[in-house]
Amino acid sequence: MPRALKVTLVLFVGFVVLAGALYAALFQLDVRPRLGFAPGFSLTAADGSGLTSEDLRGSITVYTFDHAGNDDPVRGTTPVLRAVKTALDTEDTGGIPVRLVTVAFDGPPPGRLRDAAAAADEWTWATGSPDALRRTVRDGFGAYYERESDGTYRFDPTFVVVDGLGIVRARYRLGLPRPEALVSDVRSLVREAQSAEGTLGLAYEAAHLFSCYSVASP
């Protein structure tokens, strides 16, 4: 290949990538960092069916962890997820599925889990054996919980947003997040998924390189 052509090609490719980076910088593409793999798991949903991490592959999923029937307005996760659900119900995600999942770490009996799910506007609730819950919730998602001697639970309200590849994209562990922050995470992932192909996809990848790791999740 003639040298002039090679140089032109390198410059052209470089220009495209640089243009992507500039686009990302100028328009501040809103990307969430890839924080690590979400754990693989196998739990049981409120309707008795199995719920595995593979079932949620391809969906953007907001997870939270609570004990069934927790109606504490300060530390309860249900009001936050309810607000997220309300906001997302009117959202056009362009066919990209968005799921909300509460994992009940207290391992409630089926009836109580069903009641909790019904009271929480019917998003997915799931639980499992103590060992599966420890591995999934505490070891896998890094959500702290501890059963006290009086049967109550001490826990840090934790929310985790996972993309369709099973990669954690946002995590909130210090107090309850604002629902708007979670909705914004979901919107960002929806836009990213919709832009996975073509020039905009390159721009998003460039944005990952140039900006996302300096911008913490809200």
Added chain:
Amino acid sequence: MIRAVSFLALLVALAGCRPSAADFNGTYLDPPMPAKDVTLAAPDGPVQLSDFAGDLVVLNFGYTSCPDVCPATLATLARAKQLLGEDGEDVQVIFVSVDPERDQPERAANYAAAFDSSFVGLSGEPEAIADAASAYGVFYEKADTAATTEAGYLVDHTATVFVLDREGRARLLWSFGTDADAMASDLRALTRSS
């Protein structure tokens, strides 16, 4: 002014040399994502993923009694490695069994080596396997008792294949069904860029 232009030219040249997501058939993670080092068992003793630092590690979870997904994936990986030729010398395929009950380390090792003598098959204690699987987001569980084969029960498991870079970070994901040409192309791009 000359400095600024030179800097810009350097940036452009560097950017042009970097592989991008568009160069890959699998899902390219850029920047690479930290991946946990895990310890499993080979016939000769414990093995850590970090033992393979410096190689591109292709990590695949399955079980030796698997009737379809696992042999298909390993056969595809073996073909991809053949296609790579010399470029494949520093590509290390590692098969991790998610069936510790039946797959002792020796069985896992023999199974993987049957596809390509360079492939490493690992197993381990149930806890160690669970840790390894969880670290990569891999789900597995024994299938319903009704679903059995001549070899016994089946194990449902994640079929994603993970490629770790030379520093042990997750770089690339292949979904089940990625063909050998696509894998070879991706691995070639990775070997040449690192």
